[in-house]
Amino acid sequence: MEKSLSNRSMKYLFILLLILIICIIIVFLVSKSSNYKKQIIFFEEYLKNNYTLDDATIKEFVKVFEILYDEFPYVTEYVYPIELLAIGIVETNFENVKGDSGESLGYFQIQAPTYWYLKHNYPEFYQRINFLEPWYWDNIKERPDVQLLTSILYLYDIKLRFGEEDAYSIYNGGSETYKDKILLRLNILENEFKTFNRR
Template identity: 85%
Template structure:
Protein backbone atom coordinates (compact mmCIF):
# COMPACT_ATOMS: atom_id res chain seq x y z
CA UNK A 1 0.00 0.00 0.00
CA UNK A 2 2.84 2.38 0.86
CA UNK A 3 4.47 1.62 -2.50
CA UNK A 4 1.17 2.35 -4.28
CA UNK A 5 0.83 5.72 -2.48
CA UNK A 6 4.45 6.57 -3.19
CA UNK A 7 4.00 5.80 -6.90
CA UNK A 8 0.79 7.82 -7.00
CA UNK A 9 2.46 10.80 -5.30
CA UNK A 10 5.38 10.56 -7.70
CA UNK A 11 2.95 10.51 -10.63
CA UNK A 12 1.14 13.61 -9.30
CA UNK A 13 4.47 15.35 -8.71
CA UNK A 14 5.53 14.59 -12.28
CA UNK A 15 2.24 15.90 -13.71
CA UNK A 16 2.44 19.03 -11.54
CA UNK A 17 6.03 19.65 -12.67
CA UNK A 18 5.03 19.20 -16.29
CA UNK A 19 2.16 21.69 -15.92
CA UNK A 20 4.50 24.17 -14.22
CA UNK A 21 7.07 23.87 -17.01
CA UNK A 22 4.37 24.40 -19.67
CA UNK A 23 3.09 27.48 -17.80
CA UNK A 24 6.61 28.94 -17.59
CA UNK A 25 7.13 28.38 -21.32
CA UNK A 26 3.80 30.03 -22.14
CA UNK A 27 4.59 33.03 -19.92
CA UNK A 28 8.03 33.32 -21.51
CA UNK A 29 6.56 33.24 -25.02
CA UNK A 30 3.84 35.74 -24.17
CA UNK A 31 6.37 38.24 -22.80
CA UNK A 32 9.03 37.48 -25.40
CA UNK A 33 6.67 37.88 -28.32
CA UNK A 34 5.86 41.58 -27.89
CA UNK A 35 9.48 42.33 -26.97
CA UNK A 36 10.80 40.77 -30.18
CA UNK A 37 8.16 42.56 -32.27
CA UNK A 38 8.98 45.86 -30.55
CA UNK A 39 12.65 45.30 -31.32
CA UNK A 40 11.81 44.78 -35.01
CA UNK A 41 9.92 48.08 -35.06
CA UNK A 42 12.74 49.79 -33.15
CA UNK A 43 15.32 48.36 -35.60
CA UNK A 44 13.32 49.73 -38.53
CA UNK A 45 12.71 53.16 -36.99
CA UNK A 46 16.31 53.51 -35.83
CA UNK A 47 17.61 52.88 -39.34
CA UNK A 48 15.08 55.28 -40.89
CA UNK A 49 15.97 58.04 -38.43
CA UNK A 50 19.74 57.64 -38.31
CA UNK A 51 20.95 56.29 -41.67
CA UNK A 52 20.51 57.12 -45.33
CA UNK A 53 19.46 53.59 -46.25
CA UNK A 54 16.84 53.26 -48.95
CA UNK A 55 13.37 52.03 -47.98
CA UNK A 56 13.82 48.77 -49.89
CA UNK A 57 16.91 47.80 -47.88
CA UNK A 58 15.18 48.49 -44.58
CA UNK A 59 12.12 46.58 -45.77
CA UNK A 60 14.32 43.59 -46.67
CA UNK A 61 15.91 43.65 -43.21
CA UNK A 62 12.50 43.74 -41.52
CA UNK A 63 11.24 40.89 -43.70
CA UNK A 64 14.07 38.66 -42.46
CA UNK A 65 13.18 39.30 -38.81
CA UNK A 66 9.52 38.62 -39.51
CA UNK A 67 10.31 35.34 -41.29
CA UNK A 68 12.41 34.21 -38.34
CA UNK A 69 9.73 35.24 -35.86
CA UNK A 70 6.96 33.36 -37.67
CA UNK A 71 8.77 30.35 -39.11
CA UNK A 72 11.97 29.80 -37.10
CA UNK A 73 11.12 31.00 -33.58
CA UNK A 74 13.88 28.89 -32.01
CA UNK A 75 16.42 31.27 -33.58
CA UNK A 76 14.68 34.29 -32.04
CA UNK A 77 15.30 32.83 -28.60
CA UNK A 78 19.04 33.36 -29.13
CA UNK A 79 19.43 36.33 -31.46
CA UNK A 80 17.57 39.64 -31.20
CA UNK A 81 17.17 42.55 -33.65
CA UNK A 82 18.89 44.92 -31.24
CA UNK A 83 22.04 42.76 -31.40
CA UNK A 84 22.14 43.01 -35.18
CA UNK A 85 21.59 46.75 -34.94
CA UNK A 86 24.65 46.98 -32.69
CA UNK A 87 26.72 44.76 -35.00
CA UNK A 88 25.74 46.79 -38.08
CA UNK A 89 26.69 50.03 -36.34
CA UNK A 90 30.02 48.77 -35.02
CA UNK A 91 31.03 46.89 -38.17
CA UNK A 92 30.25 49.42 -40.90
CA UNK A 93 27.89 52.07 -39.52
CA UNK A 94 25.41 50.45 -41.91
CA UNK A 95 27.44 50.89 -45.05
CA UNK A 96 27.32 48.14 -47.67
CA UNK A 97 31.07 47.77 -48.15
CA UNK A 98 33.99 45.40 -48.50
CA UNK A 99 36.23 45.32 -45.44
CA UNK A 100 39.31 43.47 -44.21
CA UNK A 101 41.09 43.96 -47.55
CA UNK A 102 38.05 42.71 -49.45
CA UNK A 103 37.61 39.60 -47.31
CA UNK A 104 34.50 40.75 -45.40
CA UNK A 105 31.37 41.76 -47.23
CA UNK A 106 28.34 43.90 -46.59
CA UNK A 107 26.67 45.69 -43.73
CA UNK A 108 27.62 43.03 -41.17
CA UNK A 109 31.05 42.06 -42.58
CA UNK A 110 30.65 38.34 -43.20
CA UNK A 111 33.45 36.45 -44.89
CA UNK A 112 32.87 33.98 -47.73
CA UNK A 113 34.00 30.85 -45.79
CA UNK A 114 31.53 31.72 -43.01
CA UNK A 115 28.76 32.07 -45.56
CA UNK A 116 29.55 28.72 -47.18
CA UNK A 117 29.55 27.04 -43.77
CA UNK A 118 26.18 28.57 -42.87
CA UNK A 119 24.60 27.89 -46.25
CA UNK A 120 25.64 24.26 -45.96
CA UNK A 121 24.40 23.85 -42.39
CA UNK A 122 21.23 25.98 -42.57
CA UNK A 123 20.01 25.61 -46.18
CA UNK A 124 16.33 25.98 -45.28
CA UNK A 125 16.89 29.62 -44.27
CA UNK A 126 18.43 30.52 -47.62
CA UNK A 127 15.76 28.57 -49.47
CA UNK A 128 13.12 30.55 -47.57
CA UNK A 129 14.50 33.85 -48.89
CA UNK A 130 15.07 32.40 -52.37
CA UNK A 131 18.82 32.68 -52.35
CA UNK A 132 20.57 29.96 -54.32
CA UNK A 133 23.41 32.04 -55.74
CA UNK A 134 27.10 32.02 -54.90
CA UNK A 135 28.54 34.40 -52.34
CA UNK A 136 30.15 36.97 -54.65
CA UNK A 137 30.23 40.68 -53.93
CA UNK A 138 28.42 41.66 -57.13
CA UNK A 139 25.56 39.38 -56.11
CA UNK A 140 25.59 39.87 -52.34
CA UNK A 141 25.73 43.67 -52.33
CA UNK A 142 22.23 43.68 -53.85
CA UNK A 143 20.82 41.30 -51.22
CA UNK A 144 20.57 42.96 -47.77
CA UNK A 145 18.21 40.17 -46.71
CA UNK A 146 20.90 37.56 -47.36
CA UNK A 147 23.49 39.63 -45.51
CA UNK A 148 21.26 39.99 -42.46
CA UNK A 149 20.15 36.35 -42.49
CA UNK A 150 23.78 35.25 -42.66
CA UNK A 151 24.79 37.50 -39.79
CA UNK A 152 21.88 36.25 -37.66
CA UNK A 153 22.72 32.62 -38.40
CA UNK A 154 26.38 33.23 -37.67
CA UNK A 155 25.61 34.72 -34.26
CA UNK A 156 23.06 31.95 -33.60
CA UNK A 157 25.57 29.25 -34.52
CA UNK A 158 28.27 30.82 -32.32
CA UNK A 159 25.91 30.99 -29.34
CA UNK A 160 24.87 27.36 -29.78
CA UNK A 161 28.42 26.09 -30.09
CA UNK A 162 30.33 28.34 -27.70
CA UNK A 163 27.75 29.95 -25.43
CA UNK A 164 26.61 33.54 -25.17
CA UNK A 165 29.41 34.94 -23.01
CA UNK A 166 32.03 35.30 -25.76
CA UNK A 167 29.71 35.31 -28.79
CA UNK A 168 30.47 38.87 -29.90
CA UNK A 169 34.19 38.34 -29.53
CA UNK A 170 34.06 35.15 -31.62
CA UNK A 171 31.95 36.95 -34.25
CA UNK A 172 35.02 39.11 -34.87
CA UNK A 173 37.71 36.45 -34.66
CA UNK A 174 38.18 36.48 -30.88
CA UNK A 175 38.58 40.22 -30.34
CA UNK A 176 37.76 41.29 -26.79
CA UNK A 177 37.95 44.95 -27.84
CA UNK A 178 35.26 44.26 -30.43
CA UNK A 179 33.09 42.57 -27.82
CA UNK A 180 33.47 45.62 -25.56
CA UNK A 181 32.37 47.88 -28.44
CA UNK A 182 29.29 45.74 -29.09
CA UNK A 183 28.37 45.62 -25.40
CA UNK A 184 28.74 49.40 -25.12
CA UNK A 185 26.61 49.95 -28.22
CA UNK A 186 24.01 47.48 -26.92
CA UNK A 187 23.81 49.37 -23.65
CA UNK A 188 23.17 52.62 -25.53
CA UNK A 189 20.59 50.98 -27.80
CA UNK A 190 18.79 49.32 -24.88
CA UNK A 191 18.35 52.73 -23.23
CA UNK A 192 17.01 54.13 -26.49
CA UNK A 193 14.70 51.12 -26.84
CA UNK A 194 13.27 51.81 -23.37
CA UNK A 195 12.52 55.41 -24.36
CA UNK A 196 11.07 54.20 -27.66
CA UNK A 197 8.75 51.76 -25.86
CA UNK A 198 7.46 54.51 -23.55
CA UNK A 199 6.09 56.54 -26.46
Protein backbone atom coordinates in the same frame (compact mmCIF):
# COMPACT_ATOMS: atom_id res chain seq x y z
CA MET B 1 -13.22 9.74 5.10
CA GLU B 2 -10.46 12.11 6.23
CA LYS B 3 -8.02 10.37 3.88
CA SER B 4 -10.44 10.82 0.99
CA LEU B 5 -10.82 14.55 1.76
CA SER B 6 -7.07 14.90 2.10
CA ASN B 7 -6.51 13.17 -1.26
CA ARG B 8 -9.14 15.35 -2.91
CA SER B 9 -7.54 18.52 -1.48
CA MET B 10 -4.14 17.41 -2.73
CA LYS B 11 -5.59 16.81 -6.21
CA TYR B 12 -7.18 20.28 -6.26
CA LEU B 13 -3.97 21.84 -5.00
CA PHE B 14 -1.98 20.01 -7.65
CA ILE B 15 -4.41 21.10 -10.40
CA LEU B 16 -4.30 24.71 -9.20
CA LEU B 17 -0.51 24.63 -9.11
CA LEU B 18 -0.42 23.17 -12.61
CA ILE B 19 -2.78 25.88 -13.91
CA LEU B 20 -0.65 28.57 -12.26
CA ILE B 21 2.54 27.21 -13.83
CA ILE B 22 0.89 27.06 -17.27
CA CYS B 23 -0.33 30.66 -16.88
CA ILE B 24 3.16 31.84 -15.90
CA ILE B 25 4.69 30.06 -18.90
CA ILE B 26 2.10 31.60 -21.25
CA VAL B 27 2.70 35.10 -19.86
CA PHE B 28 6.47 34.60 -20.20
CA LEU B 29 6.19 33.40 -23.83
CA VAL B 30 3.80 36.19 -24.81
CA SER B 31 6.09 38.75 -23.19
CA LYS B 32 9.15 37.31 -24.94
CA SER B 33 7.43 37.24 -28.32
CA SER B 34 6.10 40.75 -27.81
CA ASN B 35 9.62 41.94 -26.95
CA TYR B 36 11.00 40.43 -30.18
CA LYS B 37 8.31 42.14 -32.26
CA LYS B 38 9.00 45.46 -30.51
CA GLN B 39 12.69 45.04 -31.26
CA ILE B 40 11.89 44.59 -34.96
CA ILE B 41 9.95 47.87 -34.91
CA PHE B 42 12.76 49.54 -32.97
CA PHE B 43 15.34 48.23 -35.49
CA GLU B 44 13.29 49.64 -38.36
CA GLU B 45 12.66 53.03 -36.69
CA TYR B 46 16.27 53.37 -35.59
CA LEU B 47 17.54 52.86 -39.14
CA LYS B 48 14.97 55.28 -40.57
CA ASN B 49 15.82 57.96 -38.03
CA ASN B 50 19.60 57.64 -37.98
CA TYR B 51 20.73 56.45 -41.42
CA THR B 52 20.10 57.24 -45.06
CA LEU B 53 19.26 53.67 -46.03
CA ASP B 54 16.54 53.43 -48.64
CA ASP B 55 13.14 52.06 -47.63
CA ALA B 56 13.58 48.91 -49.75
CA THR B 57 16.72 47.92 -47.83
CA ILE B 58 15.06 48.47 -44.47
CA LYS B 59 12.03 46.46 -45.61
CA GLU B 60 14.33 43.58 -46.62
CA PHE B 61 15.92 43.62 -43.18
CA VAL B 62 12.53 43.62 -41.46
CA LYS B 63 11.28 40.82 -43.69
CA VAL B 64 14.16 38.57 -42.54
CA PHE B 65 13.28 39.13 -38.87
CA GLU B 66 9.62 38.41 -39.60
CA ILE B 67 10.45 35.19 -41.48
CA LEU B 68 12.57 34.01 -38.56
CA TYR B 69 9.88 34.90 -36.06
CA ASP B 70 7.15 33.11 -38.02
CA GLU B 71 9.02 30.12 -39.42
CA PHE B 72 12.21 29.59 -37.41
CA PRO B 73 11.36 30.75 -33.88
CA TYR B 74 14.14 28.69 -32.31
CA VAL B 75 16.66 31.14 -33.82
CA THR B 76 14.85 34.11 -32.29
CA GLU B 77 15.43 32.63 -28.84
CA TYR B 78 19.18 33.18 -29.29
CA VAL B 79 19.59 36.20 -31.58
CA TYR B 80 17.70 39.49 -31.26
CA PRO B 81 17.23 42.41 -33.66
CA ILE B 82 18.93 44.78 -31.22
CA GLU B 83 22.12 42.67 -31.41
CA LEU B 84 22.18 42.96 -35.19
CA LEU B 85 21.63 46.69 -34.88
CA ALA B 86 24.72 46.89 -32.66
CA ILE B 87 26.77 44.75 -35.05
CA GLY B 88 25.73 46.81 -38.09
CA ILE B 89 26.68 50.03 -36.30
CA VAL B 90 30.04 48.77 -35.02
CA GLU B 91 31.02 46.96 -38.23
CA THR B 92 30.19 49.56 -40.90
CA ASN B 93 27.82 52.13 -39.43
CA PHE B 94 25.32 50.54 -41.81
CA GLU B 95 27.28 51.06 -45.00
CA ASN B 96 27.18 48.37 -47.66
CA VAL B 97 30.94 48.08 -48.20
CA LYS B 98 33.91 45.76 -48.63
CA GLY B 99 36.24 45.62 -45.65
CA ASP B 100 39.39 43.77 -44.60
CA SER B 101 41.03 44.29 -48.01
CA GLY B 102 37.90 43.04 -49.78
CA GLU B 103 37.55 39.89 -47.65
CA SER B 104 34.54 41.04 -45.58
CA LEU B 105 31.40 42.07 -47.38
CA GLY B 106 28.31 44.12 -46.72
CA TYR B 107 26.63 45.81 -43.80
CA PHE B 108 27.68 43.13 -41.31
CA GLN B 109 31.10 42.25 -42.77
CA ILE B 110 30.72 38.54 -43.44
CA GLN B 111 33.48 36.64 -45.21
CA ALA B 112 32.95 34.08 -47.96
CA PRO B 113 34.16 31.02 -45.97
CA THR B 114 31.66 31.88 -43.21
CA TYR B 115 28.86 32.10 -45.75
CA TRP B 116 29.77 28.74 -47.29
CA TYR B 117 29.87 27.13 -43.86
CA LEU B 118 26.44 28.56 -42.97
CA LYS B 119 24.93 27.75 -46.35
CA HIS B 120 26.08 24.16 -45.97
CA ASN B 121 24.75 23.83 -42.40
CA TYR B 122 21.54 25.90 -42.73
CA PRO B 123 20.44 25.49 -46.38
CA GLU B 124 16.72 25.80 -45.59
CA PHE B 125 17.18 29.45 -44.59
CA TYR B 126 18.79 30.41 -47.89
CA GLN B 127 16.22 28.42 -49.82
CA ARG B 128 13.50 30.31 -47.95
CA ILE B 129 14.81 33.67 -49.21
CA ASN B 130 15.66 32.23 -52.63
CA PHE B 131 19.42 32.76 -52.52
CA LEU B 132 21.41 29.83 -53.85
CA GLU B 133 24.21 31.80 -55.51
CA PRO B 134 27.89 32.09 -54.52
CA TRP B 135 28.89 34.73 -51.97
CA TYR B 136 30.39 37.18 -54.46
CA TRP B 137 30.11 40.92 -53.99
CA ASP B 138 28.08 41.33 -57.19
CA ASN B 139 25.61 38.73 -55.91
CA ILE B 140 25.15 40.06 -52.39
CA LYS B 141 25.62 43.82 -52.57
CA GLU B 142 21.99 44.18 -53.70
CA ARG B 143 20.70 41.57 -51.23
CA PRO B 144 20.51 43.10 -47.74
CA ASP B 145 18.26 40.21 -46.72
CA VAL B 146 21.02 37.69 -47.48
CA GLN B 147 23.58 39.78 -45.61
CA LEU B 148 21.39 40.10 -42.51
CA LEU B 149 20.32 36.46 -42.55
CA THR B 150 23.94 35.34 -42.79
CA SER B 151 24.93 37.56 -39.89
CA ILE B 152 22.05 36.25 -37.77
CA LEU B 153 22.91 32.62 -38.57
CA TYR B 154 26.58 33.26 -37.83
CA LEU B 155 25.80 34.72 -34.40
CA TYR B 156 23.28 31.93 -33.76
CA ASP B 157 25.80 29.25 -34.70
CA ILE B 158 28.52 30.81 -32.53
CA LYS B 159 26.19 31.00 -29.54
CA LEU B 160 25.20 27.35 -29.93
CA ARG B 161 28.77 26.14 -30.25
CA PHE B 162 30.66 28.47 -27.91
CA GLY B 163 28.06 30.05 -25.66
CA GLU B 164 26.73 33.57 -25.18
CA GLU B 165 29.72 34.97 -23.35
CA ASP B 166 32.25 34.65 -26.19
CA ALA B 167 29.88 35.10 -29.13
CA TYR B 168 30.67 38.73 -29.90
CA SER B 169 34.44 38.35 -29.78
CA ILE B 170 34.31 35.20 -31.94
CA TYR B 171 32.13 37.06 -34.47
CA ASN B 172 35.19 39.24 -35.09
CA GLY B 173 37.92 36.61 -34.95
CA GLY B 174 38.29 36.49 -31.17
CA SER B 175 38.74 40.21 -30.55
CA GLU B 176 37.97 41.26 -26.98
CA THR B 177 38.10 44.91 -28.07
CA TYR B 178 35.35 44.20 -30.60
CA LYS B 179 33.30 42.46 -27.91
CA ASP B 180 33.65 45.54 -25.66
CA LYS B 181 32.49 47.80 -28.52
CA ILE B 182 29.44 45.62 -29.14
CA LEU B 183 28.56 45.47 -25.45
CA LEU B 184 28.90 49.25 -25.12
CA ARG B 185 26.72 49.81 -28.20
CA LEU B 186 24.18 47.26 -26.93
CA ASN B 187 23.98 49.09 -23.61
CA ILE B 188 23.27 52.38 -25.41
CA LEU B 189 20.68 50.73 -27.68
CA GLU B 190 18.95 48.94 -24.81
CA ASN B 191 18.51 52.26 -22.99
CA GLU B 192 17.08 53.79 -26.18
CA PHE B 193 14.84 50.75 -26.59
CA LYS B 194 13.46 51.27 -23.06
CA THR B 195 12.63 54.88 -23.93
CA PHE B 196 11.11 53.72 -27.22
CA ASN B 197 8.89 51.23 -25.35
CA ARG B 198 7.55 53.92 -23.03
CA ARG B 199 6.15 55.96 -25.93
